[in-house]
Amino acid sequence: MDGNARPMATVVMKFGGTSVANIERIQNVACHVKREVDAGNKVAVVVSAMAGVTNQLVAWVKDANPLYDAREYDAVVATGEQVTAGLLAIALQAMGLKARSWTGWQIPIETSAAHGSARILDIPGAAIKKHLDDGEVAVVTGFQGIEPKENRVATLGRGGSDTSAVAMAVALQADVCDIYTDVDGVYTTDPRIVPKARRLAKVSYEEMLEMASLGSKVLQTRSVELAMVYKVRTRVLSSFVAPDAMKPFRIENIEDIGTTVCDEEEIVEQQVVSGIAYAKDEAKVTLVKVDDKPGVAARIFGPLSEANINVDMIVQNITPDGRQTDMTFTVQAAELNRALDVLKKAKADIGHFDIRSSADVVKISVIGVGMRSHAGVAAKMFKTLSDKGINIHAISTSEIKISVLIDAAYAELAVRSLHSAYGLDSE
């Protein structure tokens, strides 16, 4: 289009609710899209509902019947994205671009029948590709598709627009899936706590997954999983940076802005530790002096699981006499009271125990694919905390992360100390 011999890249751009909160913001999004089109890129845009719209729709549904039919919930709530898609297409046309909106059922984005939390099964990319080849911008409703058997709209659940965007990138064999958010990338830790936190130019899918499950709200977990499976280069960018202050996508300067979530092998200089995460909404439960009979763990965690309470870290200690055990675990702070209720009801089954609980704890995690091949990462974590006099209540580890539970009062101190200890501070 611009006479440039460079082959055009296909870019999927995704904008969330705050990025399209009103007409002015939608016009700002249109400027971001225009920058990519002007640079010769083919563009598909995935949009969420305008901030506040989905909440209003959900409130209406719950008012109509708290025990609502999930299929009707989907029919109602999916309209939010349809409104944004039409408005953005109109805003793009106002700037002289060719554009049209696409709903999930028009493409069609086929999903499972699990209304409200459906999974994308298939997106035929051919129709949209043809439109992109004609120089038209495709504006696609995020968060939804169609369940083909009943021909009814199905939503992917909150935050599903990230997943829609990655799935569109798969269908279009896009060069990048750019997720525009209210932050300009993924940081080594929360910059509000550690001013020396650095933007990560690249981070691996595995690390991003750990960060997502450990409290980072930048990308939805499922979208990262999908990106990992199909090796979709996914970049986190800010829609609040002025559109003309950002470079259009070129594969060779992908690292200049935002954070690219990509395959580990694309990351040349891999750090041992990529980031420090913390989660404040944790609560600790300790069952003291439980009789250590076979099957006691099942009798404790079975009822919690049946009540849909997610248990995270679990630590078990045997008392000196070996006949009783202390069992410590964490749940979401919001579910602490419900968890305690469930345990009291299960007491007859579990046998004798005293119970102690606290919501005054935080989980601090050190994440990095590099720790697979480096010894001493955990030891450095424990020593760093110990040097600051911070007591560890529980530890859990995976291949690429170490998490500890500590008193909430030490959260900032712990994050800052670890950030320095692993050499993550910017100069």
Place this chain on the structure above:
Amino acid sequence: MDGNARPMATVVMKFGGTSVANIERIQNVACHVKREVDAGNKVAVVVSAMAGVTNQLVAWVKDANPLYDAREYDAVVATGEQVTAGLLAIALQAMGLKARSWTGWQIPIETSAAHGSARILDIPGAAIKKHLDDGEVAVVTGFQGIEPKENRVATLGRGGSDTSAVAMAVALQADVCDIYTDVDGVYTTDPRIVPKARRLAKVSYEEMLEMASLGSKVLQTRSVELAMVYKVRTRVLSSFVAPDAMKPFRIENIEDIGTTVCDEEEIVEQQVVSGIAYAKDEAKVTLVKVDDKPGVAARIFGPLSEANINVDMIVQNITPDGRQTDMTFTVQAAELNRALDVLKKAKADIGHFDIRSSADVVKISVIGVGMRSHAGVAAKMFKTLSDKGINIHAISTSEIKISVLIDAAYAELAVRSLHSAYGLDSE
């Protein structure tokens, strides 16, 4: 369903924006629907957007680009009805009824490609009928369908939900199409002006059409035309009457509530005059002493037509010497200034004339299919007005109506006098 041997009737119920303005009103609508289902009727419901929602959507579209793409306008605006349909289905389920929502594209309601003012081309009724036979209430989005070539949502234009309802009644071969509004029927004239106005139990399609085009806003003109073509019995009812204070539909007591718009032959005791209508938003334009050359009318009305200005009544008088003519006609008051501009620009073409105009006029109409077979209806109208000293500026007639233009100050007096003169006052 209730063990009654009576064959079940199929009822289409249509509810407009004020009838579904909030969740409470939607639950009230659900009660109306339940009454019909409990009586053994099969029910399809056609709904508009919640009052205010469409206006908000239209405002967003116009903000995004005043010169919007009509196809994107439709994609955005059609979501209003989709929300209502889902919410009503949920409210019906909360009352223990089987119900599901249907969008225009799911049925599919096929339309022309005239986005924003599309015409319904076809509705396959089989799928919905099967659901009705299973005892399920079908809640259908009004005002919209799908343009099959491009597979895009098309709206019928403002007020199109009435047309959707009649078209659904055609597709389902329904026994009645009940249009719920904020009035409890069609009256002989406006009850706010004439307290003795009577509800008409039945009115013919032709009369309803005249009433609609003469200012009655009870039913959209196109919906009455469609009902007339397919002979759909269409009833005007109030959604603001308590649901349990109304009888469910039975063909034998159809006259007990509301006004049934039906074939002339179904009306046993046809009055000569059925109603008196008035329209305040008229303006009169008189071109004085126009040269009476061949083709002068075309030179006057051609430019108005090109400017999309609807001309209604036209009266031409020859001056005594026969060489000049006075031409009087009416336009919508809102278009008066535009009409005067057009005429000034066309002056060179038309030749000499003076221009006089007034927006201070009203059109009073007497309507009744009975006047076809009765002489003296017009004479009675002119005498009644003359007796009250009311001057007539212009007259126009059709087979079943006589309209006169008079000074606005006499509007109420004229309507009241005519209402009495034609024997329409209730006792």
